[in-house]
Amino acid sequence: MTDWSTETLHADYAQSLKVGTLIYDSETEHQRLRVFENGTFGRVLTLDGVVQVTEGDNFIYHEMMAHVPIIAHGAARRVLIIGGGDGGMAREVLKHRDVTHVTMVEIDAGVVEFSKEYLPGISAGAFDDPRLELVIADGADFIRQTAGGYDVIIVDSTDPIGPGEVLFSDTFYGHAKRALTDDGILVTQNGVPFMQGEELTNTMRAFRALFTDATCYLATIPTYAGGPMAFGWGTDGPARSTPPEVLRGRFEATGITTAYYTPEVHAAAFALPGYVSKLIP
Known part of the structure; x- marks a missing residue:
């Protein structure tokens, strides 16, 4: 029989990936880690059965969470990543030569x-x-205690269950805002709105109370099934109104090669379908 890894994150919907070779299967103090080979997506990492990252399509998620806020900001020097233990977010952030310091806070050293x-x-x-x-620490504890001064904060969290649940609270978002510079930008992973609408609504309600500019933007990532994924966006600065030609100039100046992100995709990602707009209070 063929082995399939079936994700049951949603009550009425599941996706399965064929397991070609099971490479790793073990439990840490916090969660169960599993890696297997898949013919389309290469190596796949699951945490407690939920797909976290694949070799095949991770570039979409990581490019859009990293490059959108950094290029929109235009002068980001210090970046904080909450989560991101696989290193993909750090990989993309560190492609920006002008970024001088990246703090990455991961709860699980394993x-x-x-x-x-x-x-x-x-x-x-x-x-x-x-x-x-x-930094190996709880992200919520770190954000509460940090002196801040970050130009961009990226919350590369798991879904709001288990250890990741606290990273979706109003208190966490309030502490994150305090850790930003005046025109700093907070971006968050907010799931697939078609399947997880309440998650986006709750985050946007908190963002609207905290930030002058609060919305989300979208990207389609095959293994995060059920429609496009939403990324929360919060800032008191003018970054979202950066003209497309300025985005293009900044991007070309970086010399970065991307497989999904372009300045045009950047601008278009903030154009929301009606069903997503209705989820934003």
Whole structure:
């Protein structure tokens, strides 16, 4: 019989990926880690049965969470990543030569070590970059205690269950805003709105109370099934109104090569379908 990994995150919907070779299967103090080969997506990492990252399509998620806020900001020097233990977000952030310091806070050291060994292509050497400070700690505790001063904060969290649940609270978002510079930008992973509408609504309600500019933007990632994924966006600065030609100039100046992100996709990602707009209070 063929082995399939079936994700049951949603009550009425499931997706399955064929397991070609099971490479790793173990439990840490916090969660169950599993890696397997899939013919289309390459190596796949699941946490408690839920797909977190794949070699095949991770570039979409990581490029859109990293490059949209950094290029929109235009002068980001200090970036905070909450989560992101596979190193993919750090990989994309560190492509920006003008970023001088990246703090990455991951609750589970086992995820980091595991990813280095079994998914090295995801981080692509990011953990060896001297600009990266890796902190093993609870993200909510860190954000409450940090002195802040971050131009961009990226919350690369799991879904709001288990250890990741606290990263979706109003209190967490309030502490994150305090840790931003005046024109700083907070971006968050907010799931697939068609399947997880309440998650987006709750985050947007908190963002609207905190930020002058609060919305979300979208990207379609095959293994995050059920429609496009939403990324929360909150800032008191003018970054979202950056003209397309300025975005293009900034992007070309970076010299970065991307497989999904373009300045045109960046601008279009904020154009929301009606059903998503209705989820934003």
